[in-house]
Amino acid sequence: MELVIEGLSKYFEKKEVLRDITFRFQKGKIYGLLGRNGAGKTTLFNCLNRDIKTDGGDFYIDEAGQRRETTADDIGYVLSTPTVPEFLTGREFLKFFIDINQKNIQDLKSIDEYFEIINLAEEDRDKLLKDYSHGMKNKMQMLVNIIAKPHILLLDEPLTSLDVVVAEEMKQLLKTLKEDQIIIFSTHIMELALDLCDEIVILNHGKLELVDQENLNNEEFKNKIIDTLREESHA
Numbered sequence: 001m002e003l004v005i006e007g008l009s010k011y012f013e014k015k016e017v018l019r020d021i022t023f024r025f026q027k028g029k030i031y032g033l034l035g036r037n038g039a040g041k042t043t044l045f046n047c048l049n050r051d052i053k054t055d056g057g058d059f060y061i062d063e064a065g066q067r068r069e070t071t072a073d074d075i076g077y078v079l080s081t082p083t084v085p086e087f088l089t090g091r092e093f094l095k096f097f098i099d100i101n102q103k104n105i106q107d108l109k110s111i112d113e114y115f116e117i118i119n120l121a122e123e124d125r126d127k128l129l130k131d132y133s134h135g136m137k138n139k140m141q142m143l144v145n146i147i148a149k150p151h152i153l154l155l156d157e158p159l160t161s162l163d164v165v166v167a168e169e170m171k172q173l174l175k176t177l178k179e180d181q182i183i184i185f186s187t188h189i190m191e192l193a194l195d196l197c198d199e200i201v202i203l204n205h206g207k208l209e210l211v212d213q214e215n216l217n218n219e220e221f222k223n224k225i226i227d228t229l230r231e232e233s234h235a
């Protein structure tokens with residue numbers, strides 16, 4: 001399975017944020033999406049999630065040469081600012097999510113087993129989501145996406161608010177998920193991208209560009225990424 005983007009463009013008034021983007025993302029890989037502030041990473045995710053309209057181009061799923069449109073079920077989107085129904089407890093939210101998605105969930109587990117995946121303390125499971133910390137809400141968002149296992153997982157700066165232990169657990173979890181999914185992960189943290197991702201993709205001048213790792217060691221690769229990102233500031 002591949003997510004194919006062809007000639008995608010997006011303007012905000014006269015500002016061209018995404019410029020004729022063409023790229024193929026492959027199943028089984030975690031892609032680190034790097035770009036400077038305002039480069040258009042969130043805009044790209046919003047387009048792929050159909051939250052905003054594109055101004056040109058197309059994207060679709062290619063399954064063994066068969067082209068099909070993406071559906072809402074294909075895509076999971078974890079926002080940097082988590083949005084959860086604040087009036088529900090963690091347990092009520094999970095139960096509701098599982099109830100409405102039951103037919104699509106493989107290997108259904110108990111609610112508490114799901115909480116164990118994200119190491120949410122027992123005392124927090126019956127608290128209202130409005131009283132969860134930013135990191136805890138983020139973990140809940142990650143968890144529903146882990147349960148639903150969409151074909152394409154878009155993660156917009158998801159680990160930034162997690163403490164080091166949880167971030168490490170999430171990284172390991174993402175590595176186990178990637179086999180069946182395309183994971184696109186935007187981050188400003190270069191070490192995280194290098195550590196977690198199979199490919200590094202830079203959003204530069206409104207275009208997506210794969211950074212070829214060749215035989216570079218981590219330090220050289222890092223410098224190459226910074227050089228590419230720096231070039232944009234002179235554009």
Ligand SMILES: Nc1ncnc2c1ncn2[C@@H]1O[C@H](COP(=O)(O)OP(=O)(O)OP(=O)(O)O)[C@@H](O)[C@H]1O
Pocket residue numbers: 012017035036037038039040041042043044
């Ligand atoms: N709804 C909108 N209306 C007008 N301009 C917008 C809108 N959304 C985003 N932009 C502009 O599009 C550009 C890209 O923004 P976007 O949020 O996609 O960047 P980003 O790469 O995610 O940035 P960051 O890393 O800082 O989060 C910015 O110049 C931003 O001001």
